[in-house]
């Protein structure tokens with residue numbers, strides 16, 4: 001069994017198609033230079049330990065005795081097989097976390113969710129699929145400039161890293177090591193993506209799969225009905241990410257859109273279709289640039305800017321914007337830039353599109369700083385999941 005494994009996976013921005021993608025429409029996403037790292041080490045203390053510095057402000061790892069996990073497995077198995085009872089197993093694990101692990105009697109929802117998905121991954125991948133007989137492990141999850149719960153795909157990056165480290169530790173996938181480092185072939189990536197999607201279902205209910213796909217494969221992708229196609233070169237576009245600082249939860253935003261769909265199906269279906277058409281138009285422009293067919297860079301930019309603005313209005317009409325997002329969009333527009341929310345919305349982050357050549361972006365940055373909005377330029381099209389180290 002592998003003694004130590006480290007995986008790193010990126011977050012993302014969704015250019016177009018969030019929410020609509022849940023209803024089978026097209027979306028475009030790019031991996032960004034903000035990541036999650038997970039380190040998994042074999043230990044010999046008869047415990048499973050989780051060190052989650054971004055959700056739990058304490059120096060030491062949280063230790064769970066293997067004995068209590070064995071009892072938990074028996075309770076879960078009384079429900080039925082894990083494959084057909086995933087959500088019920090997850091509920092049992094959440095109950096276990098709430099009753100045995102939460103400190104000072106303060107129930108902490110974020111910590112509970114993070115720990116219960118880690119424990120679910122442990123049970124499913126290591127104990128059941130990998131038949132590893134309750135190995136003692138230490139798992140550390142750390143964000144590298146990827147804010148949690150801000151629409152930049154931190155949960156998918158966590159799920160992808162959890163899947164990768166545990167699948168390697170269990171000996172279910174076998175990455176190849178050569179002079180170039182550690183490589184993950186197509187079959188291995190497919191297994192990681194599929195396992196990460198299962199973990200995302202625990203956190204999000206009914207995820208479209210776009211977040212785990214972009215975190216697994218990286219680059220820039222068009223996602224449609226579970227299929228991805230890569231965009232190999234992006235025009236000289238840049239994005240500024242602006243954080244509202246407003247915490248939100250993807251699962252509840254997706255379900256608020258679902259209620260609107262149930263109440264007004266004709267209206268909301270048409271809005272989703274309009275978002276789809278925006279993704280189609282934007283893809284067309286990006287594909288032309290990719291094939292060097294485009295002659296008019298300025299016109300492309302103008303159209304991409306217009307599409308971004310239109311999409312923001314559509315997302316606002318289904319109730320997933322936020323007064324802070326609207327404020328950021330207004331500041332951007334006053335400075336002649338286009339802006340939209342990215343990810344589930346309801347707070348979280350907005351993206352502002354700009355051309356490499358635009359100098360005016362600095363005055364926008366100053367204005368955003370003055371108003372207290374944290375913002376930074378992101379690199380697009382970064383690598384998907386990578387293994388940094390395997391020690392046998």
Ligand SMILES: Nc1ncnc2c1ncn2[C@@H]1O[C@H](COP(=O)(O)OP(=O)(O)O)[C@@H](O)[C@H]1O
Pocket residue numbers: 036052054055110113114115117141142143147148149150151152153154155156158203248249250251343344
């Ligand atoms: N650094 C981290 N450490 C532990 N868990 C994390 C971390 N980042 C994200 N998560 C997990 O991802 C969840 C956030 O998911 P979500 O609300 O969808 O936000 P996002 O848009 O960033 O994906 C958290 O509840 C937690 O379970």
Ligand SMILES: C[C@@](O)(CCOP(=O)(O)O)CC(=O)O
Pocket residue numbers: 017018019020021022150151152153154155204206207208209210211250254342343344345
């Ligand atoms: C709203 C949605 O389209 C994207 C959610 O992104 P995030 O969790 O906010 O990073 C949901 C999904 O695609 O499953």
